[in-house]
Amino acid sequence: MGGSCAQRRRAGRRQVLFPLLLPLFYPALCEPIRYSIPEELAKGAVVGNLAKDLGLSVRDVSARKLRVSAEKPHFLVDSESGDLLVKDRIDREQICRERRRCELQLEAVVENPLNIFHIVVVIEDVNDHAPRFRKDEINLEISESINPGMGTILESAEDPDISMNSLSKYQLSPNEYFSLVVKDNPDGGKYPELVLQKTLDRETQSTHHLVLTALDGGDPPQSGTAQIRILVVDANDNPPVFSQDVYRVSLGEEVPPGTSVLRVKATDQDEGLNSEITYSFLGVADKTQHMFSLDSTTGNIVTRQPLDFEEVERYTMSVEAKDRGSLSTQCKVIIDVLDANDNSPEIIITSLSDQISEDSLPGIAVALFKTRDRDSGENGEVRCSLSRDVPFKIHSSSNYYYKLVTDGALDREQTVEYNITITATDRGKPPLSSSKTIILHITDVNDNAPVFQQSAYLVHVPENNQPGASIAQVSASDPDFGPNGRVSYSILASGLELSSYVSVSAQSGVVFAQRAFDHEQLRAFELTLQARDQGSPALSANVSLRVLVGDRNDNAPRVLYPALGPDGSALFDMVPRAAEPGYLVTKVVAVDADSGHNAWLSYHVLQASEPGLFSLGLRTGEVRTARVLGDRDAARQRLLVAVRDGGQPPLSATATLHLVFADSLQELLPDLSDGPVPSDPQSELQFYLVVALALISVLFLLAVILAIALRLRRSSSPASWDCFQPDLCSKTRPGISPNYTEGTLPYSYNLYVASDSGKTTFNFLTMTPEMVPPQDLSNEASLVMSFTEENNKESSDSVSSTHVSFYECGPKS
Secondary structure, rough: OOOHHHHHHHOOOOOOOOOOHHHHHHHHOOOOEEEEEEEOOOOOOOEEOOOOOOOHHHHHHOOOOOOEEOOOOOOOEEEOOOEEEEOOOOOOOHHOOOOOOOOEEEEEEEEEOOEEEEEEEEEOOOOOOOOOOOEHHHHHHEEOOOOOEEEEEEOOOEEOOOOOHHHEEEEOEEEEEEOEEEEEOOOOOOEEEEOOOOOOOOOOEEEEEEEEEEEOOOOOEEEEEEEEEEEEEOOOOOOOOOOOOOOEEEEEEOOOOEEEEEEEEEEOOOOOHOOOOEEEEEOOOOHHHHEEEOOOOEEEEEEEOOOOOOOOOEEEEEEEEEEOOOOOOEEEEEEEEEEEEEEEEEEHHHHOOOEEOOOOOOOOOOEEEEEEEOOOOHOOOOEEOOOOOOEEEEEEOOOOOOEEOOOOOOOOOOOOOOEEEEEEEEEEEEEEEEEEEEEEEEEEOOOOOOEEEOEEEEEEEEEOOOOEEEEEEEEEEOOOOOOHHHHHEOOOOOOOHHHOEEEEOOOOEEEOOOOOOOOOOOOOEEEEEEEEOOOOOOOOOEEEEEEEEEEOOOOOOOOOOEEEEOOOOOOOEEOOOOOOOOOEEEOEEEOOOOOHHHHEEEEEEEEEEOOEEEEEEEOOOOEEEHHHOOOOOOOOOEEEEEOOOOOOOOEEEEEEEEEEEEHHHHHHHHHHHHOOOOOOOHHHHHHHHHHHHHHHHHHHHHHHHHHHHHHHOOOOOOHHHHHHHHHHHHHHHOOOOOOOOOEEEOOOEEEEEEEOOOOOOEEEEOOOOOOOOOOOOOEEEEEEEEOOOOOOOOOOOOOOEEEEEEEOOOOOO
């Protein structure tokens, strides 16, 4: 900046080349310093470093009082840095108006010595103004007689910006009647011209509203708009001379009523009333006049009703033009109706079967139908289709005739009926279609066997049920229809005579008990039920039914041991007088035919002649001594024992026990003789036992004598008496085991005889605790005797003992 003068200053050339007055004129000889800035810079913005461009130092700025002068103070110099700063708002459009080049001339003044420098600041344009029309609304009047192509010049918009930011183009809102042409002025500006593209018809639309937009070339561009209101003016400008003798037009049949078909045009060179022309139909059929209307003033032919190509393909009519002078002329108007796709295809069913069996094979014809479309060409070409997911297809048999056939397996249980929708679509644009729905019922075939709801049935029935009561119900379903799905129930034959136990209802499947069940006789049984449909052939299914007979407390306990007499009392049991507490006297054994909790027995003492002397096991039934026999206690005791089960309510049985305290059988015999003689077999058995004991005592004495004799003889012949030795005899003849076997009661009698004192010890009624009583007792008795001899060769006071055991036996249960 600053030209060659500034360069010479920066180079340090400060010599006096001319007289003293030459510096006043020296800057004028140099080029001015030029700056370029955009308009609307902010206040304080730096334009350039003026001091540097002038070749001055920062110290010279204040020393030589660098400043600028102009008509309007838009700029100032910073006294510290020498920068040229913006002082006031710079608006290019206000400063330079319409000048395309905007420059501000400044002078820079310095003193000591005084120098003046020229400065040019170029103001560049900024797109800060949008195009603007003088009026927001433009009103125009255009006659309907104006032919397309006629133009109307519109008012231009103004944009104070220049260059690219100035007005660039115009745009018109989309419409079918007008277009916009932008033309250039000789001065370089642009103006819009509105051009008619389509003949106006006041009867159709009397007013048009458009939007004119002016845009500049800025980035981004700015715009301004104006509303254009066009009023269509009616004109009678046709003389009775038609522009052509025959008017021919093609019109699509889809046009709505009120559509302008054509406009007959007649001209008249006359003026005034004679130039006013009226139009009318001449010799036109009534049907044609109902279809079209003629505007008597404009000659515009408009449709009155919808056209139908299928009824009339061409209309021919004569139009007369007559002015006020009664002059007329005629022309012919031919309107060809073009086919439009305005008719949907028709589907005509010629044959239909409303039902088909579900076992039908593919390819079976269900319906025969044809299609018809009144349109022509592609508009009348029809193709058919079916709704999705149906086992059918369409087979074309001939022109426009089709067959609907099966195309897959049918299953009535899945789909009872099909709603088959046939759709016919033509090839028009846009295509039209129609549809028809056929309801096809699927008839049933017995192809499904009955199915039980459960794979097996388990029924719990309490015993003693009412005969004839229902105990269960089986149910089987058959998805078939009618007799094919009607199920009947029956019991299949089996090894057991189940008909005497249960029966089943053929219709409902309810199982009835034919008799009262007894859990103790029959706890469970199983039968097979069959469900059979009524189809032909019939199909069936089987299922097992297991009946569990539940127990009820219908059996009272029964005392097995001890055996009871008619009065409910047992024979006596002998207890040693010296029996310690806990001594097992006897055991009450009872059974209950029931099961489970109903057979859970408990033993209770109802009455006792001496309370506290004996104890009774609650669950075992064992009778034991609770204490030692006292002096004041009676030798004969009586216990009344009750046996109860665990049922609700509980059932029970009682047994009366007679207990006798004695140390030997001899003590017991007087009591036995005084007591009542029982008349039952058990009493007789007891009597036989007493007699047998007496005989055993006699035999024992004989055995002792015999043993002494054999001992004396043994010294002379020992080998011949080996069989009498205890060891040898025990080997050749095993002793009888005292253990309880099945069918015997645990009673044993022990008799010991001492050879030195002659005292006999007799233990009566000793019971083995681990023995289990039999389920039944008999009156039979077996007597078992065993002799045991012990010899002591070295001692003279040897003791001989004889052990006698009695067992009461009965048959096996």
